[in-house]
Amino acid sequence: MISSRWTPYLFLAPALAGLLVFKLVPIAVAVGGSLTGMSLMGDLRFAGLENFEYLFTDPEFWSSLKITLLFNLIINPLQLAVAFALALLVFQPMPGLWFFRTLLVLPMAVSTGISAVLFGLFLDGNLGPLNGFLEWIGIGAQPFHRSQEQALATLIGIATWKGAGYWMLFLLAGLYSIPASVHEAARIDGASAWQRFRYVTLPMMRKPMAFVLVADTAINFLFFAPVYILTSGGPSGATSVLMFQAYRAAFTFSDIGRSLAISTILLAILVVIVVLEFRLLRAPEEERS
Amino acid sequence: MTASPHALMLRYGLLSVLAFIVVCPLAWLALASLRPQAEIFQPISEFGWNTFIPSVLTLDNYRTLWEGDFPLAVKNSTIVALTTVVFGVTVNALAGFAFAAFDFRGKNLLFLLVIASFMMPFEAIVLPLYVMIRAFGWTNSYQALIVPEIANGMVIFLFRQFFASIPRDFYEAARVDGASWLYIFVRIAAPLSWPTVATSSLMLFLAQWDSFFWPIVAASAPDYAVIQVAIARNINFEQNDWGGLFASTNLAILLGTIPFLLMQRFYVRSLISSGIK
Amino acid sequence: MHIGRRQFMAGLAGTAFIGSLGRLNAQSVSLSVPWMGWPEEQVRPLMAAFENESGVAIAEERLPIVELFKTLEVRLQARNETPDVYLVDGPLTASYAARGHLLDLGELMAGERDRFVPTTLVQGTYNDTLYAMPLGTSSQLLFYNKKLFAEAGLPEPSADPAARMTWEDLVPLARDLTRPDSSQFGFAFENINPYQLLAVPQSWGAEVIGPDGLTAAGYVDGEAMVEAMSWYQALFQTHKVGPVGTFQTGVTQEMFGSGKLAMMVGGTWNLVGLNKFQDLDFGVAPHPYFAKGKPVTPTGSWHVGINPRTAHMDEATAFVKWLSTRDAMDLWFELRQYPPALKQIWEERADTTFVDPAWAIVRHELAETATPRPATPGYREYEEFLRTAMQDIQTGADVRDTLARAAQNIDREMRKYR
Numbered sequence: 016m017i018s019s020r021w022t023p024y025l026f027l028a029p030a031l032a033g034l035l036v037f038k039l040v041p042i043a044v045a046v047g048g049s050l051t052g053m054s055l056m057g058d059l060r061f062a063g064l065e066n067f068e069y070l071f072t073d074p075e076f077w078s079s080l081k082i083t084l085l086f087n088l089i090i091n092p093l094q095l096a097v098a099f100a101l102a103l104l105v106f107q108p109m110p111g112l113w114f115f116r117t118l119l120v121l122p123m124a125v126s127t128g129i130s131a132v133l134f135g136l137f138l139d140g141n142l143g144p145l146n147g148f149l150e151w152i153g154i155g156a157q158p159f160h161r162s163q164e165q166a167l168a169t170l171i172g173i174a175t176w177k178g179a180g181y182w183m184l185f186l187l188a189g190l191y192s193i194p195a196s197v198h199e200a201a202r203i204d205g206a207s208a209w210q211r212f213r214y215v216t217l218p219m220m221r222k223p224m225a226f227v228l229v230a231d232t233a234i235n236f237l238f239f240a241p242v243y244i245l246t247s248g249g250p251s252g253a254t255s256v257l258m259f260q261a262y263r264a265a266f267t268f269s270d271i272g273r274s275l276a277i278s279t280i281l282l283a284i285l286v287v288i289v290v291l292e293f294r295l296l297r298a299p300e301e302e303r304s
Numbered sequence: 305m306t307a308s309p310h311a312l313m314l315r316y317g318l319l320s321v322l323a324f325i326v327v328c329p330l331a332w333l334a335l336a337s338l339r340p341q342a343e344i345f346q347p348i349s350e351f352g353w354n355t356f357i358p359s360v361l362t363l364d365n366y367r368t369l370w371e372g373d374f375p376l377a378v379k380n381s382t383i384v385a386l387t388t389v390v391f392g393v394t395v396n397a398l399a400g401f402a403f404a405a406f407d408f409r410g411k412n413l414l415f416l417l418v419i420a421s422f423m424m425p426f427e428a429i430v431l432p433l434y435v436m437i438r439a440f441g442w443t444n445s446y447q448a449l450i451v452p453e454i455a456n457g458m459v460i461f462l463f464r465q466f467f468a469s470i471p472r473d474f475y476e477a478a479r480v481d482g483a484s485w486l487y488i489f490v491r492i493a494a495p496l497s498w499p500t501v502a503t504s505s506l507m508l509f510l511a512q513w514d515s516f517f518w519p520i521v522a523a524s525a526p527d528y529a530v531i532q533v534a535i536a537r538n539i540n541f542e543q544n545d546w547g548g549l550f551a552s553t554n555l556a557i558l559l560g561t562i563p564f565l566l567m568q569r570f571y572v573r574s575l576i577s578s579g580i581k
Numbered sequence: 582m583h584i585g586r587r588q589f590m591a592g593l594a595g596t597a598f599i600g601s602l603g604r605l606n607a608q609s610v611s612l613s614v615p616w617m618g619w620p621e622e623q624v625r626p627l628m629a630a631f632e633n634e635s636g637v638a639i640a641e642e643r644l645p646i647v648e649l650f651k652t653l654e655v656r657l658q659a660r661n662e663t664p665d666v667y668l669v670d671g672p673l674t675a676s677y678a679a680r681g682h683l684l685d686l687g688e689l690m691a692g693e694r695d696r697f698v699p700t701t702l703v704q705g706t707y708n709d710t711l712y713a714m715p716l717g718t719s720s721q722l723l724f725y726n727k728k729l730f731a732e733a734g735l736p737e738p739s740a741d742p743a744a745r746m747t748w749e750d751l752v753p754l755a756r757d758l759t760r761p762d763s764s765q766f767g768f769a770f771e772n773i774n775p776y777q778l779l780a781v782p783q784s785w786g787a788e789v790i791g792p793d794g795l796t797a798a799g800y801v802d803g804e805a806m807v808e809a810m811s812w813y814q815a816l817f818q819t820h821k822v823g824p825v826g827t828f829q830t831g832v833t834q835e836m837f838g839s840g841k842l843a844m845m846v847g848g849t850w851n852l853v854g855l856n857k858f859q860d861l862d863f864g865v866a867p868h869p870y871f872a873k874g875k876p877v878t879p880t881g882s883w884h885v886g887i888n889p890r891t892a893h894m895d896e897a898t899a900f901v902k903w904l905s906t907r908d909a910m911d912l913w914f915e916l917r918q919y920p921p922a923l924k925q926i927w928e929e930r931a932d933t934t935f936v937d938p939a940w941a942i943v944r945h946e947l948a949e950t951a952t953p954r955p956a957t958p959g960y961r962e963y964e965e966f967l968r969t970a971m972q973d974i975q976t977g978a979d980v981r982d983t984l985a986r987a988a989q990n991i992d993r994e995m996r997k998y999r
Contacts, residue, residue: 022485023406030399031414033455038421041429041436055958055997056681057660075990104319109312113568117561118323121330123506124560126514126532129553132539137329140348140826141764141836144332147351156348161826161976176326184506185462187571188499192469222465230458233423247969251978262427266654267961268994269680271431278428285423286416341857345835349764373621435659443663517648521655524615524642536645537618543854544831 049275066276098182120180131241189223225296337550365551377534385512392508400463421457444525466500502570611638612665662892669713671704671881672954679958683712684887701922713884717919729843738866755822758843767822771847773971783877785809794957797991802984880951962994
């Protein structure tokens with residue numbers, strides 16, 4: 016295929032040009048910025064690893080890192096599992112299916128920020144209907160994001176409410192691209208429903224699942240607006256994820272260098288985790304390469 | 305596939321419960337948007353039917369929206385989102401196809417860059433991006449909102465994953481018949497991946513429909529206000545316009561769901577199912 | 582291959598098409614002015630009046646409050662010629678000025694200072710230099726629900742500043758007005774912003790920041806502060822007269838408006854904001870104080886400043902100068918009722934607008950008890966940590982520990998200003 020040596024690059028060119036200019040160059044600037052310090056009057060100086068050294072000796076950073084990892088350790092598998100379950104539920108045709116699908120994906124048209132405002136009211140201790148309901152059935156009002164114990168779980172709940180239907184769509188598209196013939200063949204061989212799922216569906220869903228897991232991980236590591244709007248990192252630091260620290264450093268403390276250092280660390284962690292996720296979901300036949 | 309009636313009942317039951325959980329907060333929001341301003345909230349001790357069913361229905365909140373700058377914001381968001389979808393799907397699908405169908409020098413590195421492109425917090429790149437957009441003279445224009453969002457690493461990744469599940473023999477066969485790669489992309493790969501095209505269109509659409517911070521930084525002139533900005537204006541330090549907030553959020557959800565309704569028919573078994581034996 | 586190239590050309594053409602969507606800006610001079618997201622009818626007339634007078638166009642951007650600050654940070658940190666003129670929250674004057682984002686207004690406003698209510702200028706001043714011209718100010722009042730007082734058979738608080746209620750008297754009153762069975766509460770502050778709550782420790786006698794404006798240790802976690810904030814916490818946790826979770830104006834206002842909160846300390850904006858509750862009959866009284874201390878009321882509001890890097894210096898200064906005129910300020914008051922910054926407006930409207938008892942109280946407070954927020958370049962840092970601390974304290978966290986942690990954090994972030 017000598018004649019098409021340049022073909023892949025031509026296919027790639029428009030998208031990569033866009034990514035380069037609007038994403039990769041700014042990212043490079045940001046990573047470079049993590050090695051600088053800025054005086055109050057805006058004079059830039061090379062600071063080497065100062066910002067990182069500062070972070071590594073800051074207990075707030077370490078506690079944020081722990082919270083970020085904990086949050087992601089729970090939310091990513093959870094969302095993948097819920098989304099997969101939803102996709103299986105709305106896969107096979109049945110009357111009225113479009114209606115359920117539509118209801119399940121409604122939250123994706125709510126922006127993350129507005130979903131936080133909405134849940135702030137929905138879960139409010141004084142005016143929120145959910146607490147009204149919980150009182151009414153006798154469970155009693157819950158503090159939700161206002162308590163150290165429930166805050167992180169509440170944020171996970173809100174993010175999953177918004178995200179599950181969205182991620183479901185990708186898995187649904189994946190399910191539809193599994194040839195029906197494969198299932199038929201397995202059925203003729205006498206495989207049970209569970210066996211067909213385990214040995215036919217799951218392996219063929221590796222690629223869509225890898226996509227959802229990787230994309231979801233990236234989004235959840237950068238999860239931020241609800242923290243800012245609902246908890247300000249509290250109560251007593253319980254939801255202070257790294258993104259919140261990065262945001263505060265840049266927009267409240269005017270310490271861009273530190274903020275970019277946190278973002279760079281996030282990027283590094285993400286790349287490592289995503290490579291691991293790819294390995295986890297790699298098909299056996301690819302393992303040799 | 306023939307399912308037993310019990311299994312079907314179970315499916316309906318599960319779906320109803322899940323849909324109820326998902327819809328509950330939105331139903332409350334929708335009903336609250338139909339109430340007069342003073343009756344939007346009830347203290348939790350007064351929970352009952354009236355928490356959800358308004359005693360008086362009014363369209364006042366919507367009328368106010370209609371007369372204000374909300375229609376302009378809907379128009380702007382629609383223009384921005386649809387343009388992004390048209391260009392974004394094309395450009396990113398081409399790139400995704402390249403990653404899936406070809407082996408070429410630097411592939412792994414380029415792919416890593418694509419993945420990394422959506423892993424940096426937007427807050428960290430907003431300043432260089434803003435400086436760049438200003439240098440282009442694009443502040444307060446549609447292209448400031450559209451162009452940076454067309455190339456999207458996540459969408460490239462999505463296309464790559466789905467194109468990669470089409471066996472390469474398919475392409476090779478067509479090559480042998482003398483088809484160009486573009487022909488293969490347009491006539492073979494793309495038709496096989498309607499669900500993916502639909503999903504990536506939704507991704508790009510929603511990314512723009514939900515976007516908020518970048519529009520405010522790059523194009524905050526009133527002429528370019530987008531829908532999330534119009535919604536957020538109801539939230540104020542001194543007083544919140546809950547009715548306006550609820551009504552505008554509700555409209556944003558309903559309008560933002562239309563593309564999904566249109567795309568729904570693409571969520572069917574694609575040709576590939578019958579095509580591959 | 583040639584098809585591939587054609588595809589590529591189509592892509593280029595498409596890009597060029599998007600490029601052509603851009604708006605050509607061929608107007609004369611237009612000032613970029615980030616503003617609060619107030620309704621258009623409260624913003625545009627002011628700008629239009631200046632446009633008519635000067636021929637300079639104003640491109641105001643109405644931004645939601647949080648985004649106003651966020652967007653300003655991005656734009657200012659880019660250190661270029663936009664924005665030209667921008668809205669400055671009073672206590673942020675020092676923060677912007679210390680970073681070189683505000684033009685010294687000393688010359689522009691020379692000889693004008695006596696026209697202003699003095700505390701308003703304090704907020705716009707940093708290092709004895711005026712950087713931000715006050716557009717108005719604010720004060721806090723005790724709002725009470727007349728119907729709930731009548732139901733409980735209690736006499737209404739006096740509107741006379743000389744007969745100001747003490748916090749010591751307010752607590753039993755609030756207890757009488759609390760009805761747990763119908764989730765009715767006696768008293769709450771409108772929100773947890775230090776703007777509003779600092780009046781509590783200040784009335785107790787606490788210094789809320791060191792004399793250098795940069796030290797929190799010993800002040801934010803000082804004994805007086807701990808005592809005062811323990812009193813605040815007791816309202817919610819011990820006496821249970823306050824609804825826990827009233828962190829933001831929106832929620833507290835709803836509770837007061839719907840008759841579930843009998844008394845509320847809130848800003849002057851509530852005089853208009855509470856109108857939407859048709860069934861509400863409310864009265865106002867002066868801000869309470871501690872018997873052992875002195876009356877203190879929060880104050881301060883929006884200012885305007887000029888970006889020193891503006892490319893339209895003449896127009897920008899003309900705009901700010903015009904905003905400080907009597908006519909502009911009077912129009913602004915018509916549009917949005919902030920207590921005026923100009924003495925002249927107070928005098929002119931004394932027999933019309935300001936006969937309302939609420940305005941009589943505000944006028945007294947501004948002259949006698951108004952205490953601006955600490956003038957520190959680190960106000961953003963100070964406010965951020967204190968606000969989270971206030972939330973935690975209201976929810977029941979240990980007061981001493983919470984304030985100690987806040988003080989530590991504030992001091993750490995303040996280091997850069999030393």
